[in-house]
Amino acid sequence: MLIAISVGLLLVAVFSWHRLAALALRIQIVPLLLVIAAAACAAAAGKVYRRTRPQQESHSAPPIRWWWAVLAFTAVGAAVWISTALLMPQTDGIRPNLERTKQRIDVVRTSLAAGAGVGAAVTVLLAFRRQHHHEKATEQTEHDATERRITELYTQAVEQLGSSQAPVRLGGLYALERLGQTAPTHRQTIVDVICAYLRMPYTPPTDSVPTGQSLPAKLYHAAQAARALPHRKANAERRQELQVRMTAQRILAAHLHDKRPQEEQELVTPNERFWEGSRIDLNHATLIDFDFRNCHMAQADFRDATFPGSALFKDATFDDLANFTSSAFDGSAVFTKSTFKGSARFADSTFKNGGAWFREATFDDEAVFMYATFDDIASFKDATFNGDTLFAGARVTRLVPPLSNEMGLSHEWPPGWTVSPAPGGGGTLQEVDTQQHEEP
Structure with a gap:
């Protein structure tokens, strides 16, 4: 489009321009073109803002609509036309004709420079748009990576809570606590998981041993020892589970502990x-x-x-x-x-x-x-x-x-x-x- 405008302006420079310019000025087309150009630029800027405002969640910039390009080209053409219409009549009184032709060529160059300036402004808007979407895409990518990492850590910790080994379950609790401390938005979920673990059925340990029947002393002690083995094993597992549950209770208490006096809880920032x-x-x-x-x-x-x-x-x-x-x-x-x-x-x-x-x-x-x-x-x-x-x-x-x-x-x-x-x-x-x- 710029090539077509350049060729047209060169032809006007060679032939008589003042008649066309005088007609344009007579019908007051210049103010009209100024209004059109301003409206086009405003519409283009508004469109760029709407497409780049924070609500936009797309990872890539949306495609430019055809009418947006038409507005941009119209703004460039209007800048060239207005510059030419204002400057070209100033060359009508120049003599000889060769000097007037040179001046008109300079006017054409100036008009093209004005059009190039408007085009550069549009280019800057497009570059800003592209950069903004790039930053948003990068931010969204980092957020997705963080969420995936949190999900992986959360899944691993929950799997550890389902282990049959007490030390592994303890590790799962501490992993959840660390995750909750670094990811505040997931704290309620972590509290819910710990509470769900404490809601699981549990029988506290006991040191009692099953009572034997009336048997001779050696047989009685042998039978008592045999019966005590599974009981001791079960009791040891209960003691280990007790430590896990006490740890879960302490984690909840540690992060629900509010050191602020009750009369200052609405005024003082919590720990x-x-x-x-x-x-x-x-x-x-x-x-x-x-x-x-x-x-x-x-x-x-x-x-x-x-x-x-x-x-x-x-x-x-x-x-x-x-x-x-x-x-x-x-x-x-x-x-x-x-x-x-x-x-x-x-x-x-x-x-x-x-x-x-x-x-x-x-x-x-x-x-x-x-x-x-x-x-x-x-x-x-x-x-x-x-x-x-x-x-x-x-x-x-x-x-x-x-x-x-x-x-x-x-x-x-x-x-x-x-x-x-x-x-x-x-x-x-x-x-x-x-x-x-x-x-x-």
Whole structure:
């Protein structure tokens, strides 16, 4: 197209140009061409922007449409035409004719230079477009490579968790922890995997040996030793699995531990090891000597969980639902100074061998302890209840629990609730009828 424009301008330079230029100026075509050229450039720039904005996810630049090329060529032609129309009439008064011809040739060169300048601008836009897409493609390629590497590491770690060897399973847990620390977007998935591992059925180890029958001494000891071998092997495997499970519990606790005071959690940036916003799903899990002190969870599901040994939730924070329905605490259940921002559900739960400690706990929503069983001391001293307090049907197996005699403590119930003694011992919690205590 530039060659055709050049040939046409050379022919005009040789023949009379002023008549055509005067006609163009008379009909005010120059302002019209300026508007057209500006519109063409604006449309071209807008098209380049739309095709190179961040929403574009293609790895390669999209093809240039034909009309985009037409606009670019139109802009070049308009630049040449306008330059010629403005400069060529200035040569009409030059004498002799040879000198006028030379000046017109210079005008043609100037016009072609103007067209080349517009073409260079279009070329720069195309180069910018190509470079932008190249950078986006490189960024996408690096992102895909990172995701593939994360997927491979994640797959290997999960495969290690399925190994029959305890050391391999431990390696899988630490690999998941390292992956979660370096890839924040995958932390919830890793938490879910660790929780799923803890939800797998498990029987804690025991040192008991099967009892032998009435046999002569030598035969009895031989039979006892033979029976003890498989038991010892199974017990050793349980001890190894116990170490793996304790490690899984420690990993969760380490990355849910929030060192910030509760009154500063909205203002202070958390520690980099804290996995903020994690949701815990440990329903039906067996959690031995569980230690979640100072842990901060978005949501927690401990339905039907079993806690052999102590369960420590002191200073813990639950942002949403904390569901301990039908859970069994076979040791001290310590929720002292814990904060339940959502519903706290302990319905049908069992507390024994250590007591249920909810001293200075804060319940911002409902506190549900309906049909719960307290086999030892229960203390709700100085607890704050901002929602409904539901203890109907909760049962106390002993009015004087063991810790009452050992430490001089007694049951401390939420305001408005008291124990109604049962004929066979123990009692049931009932809401106090405040109307009976009103003065006439």
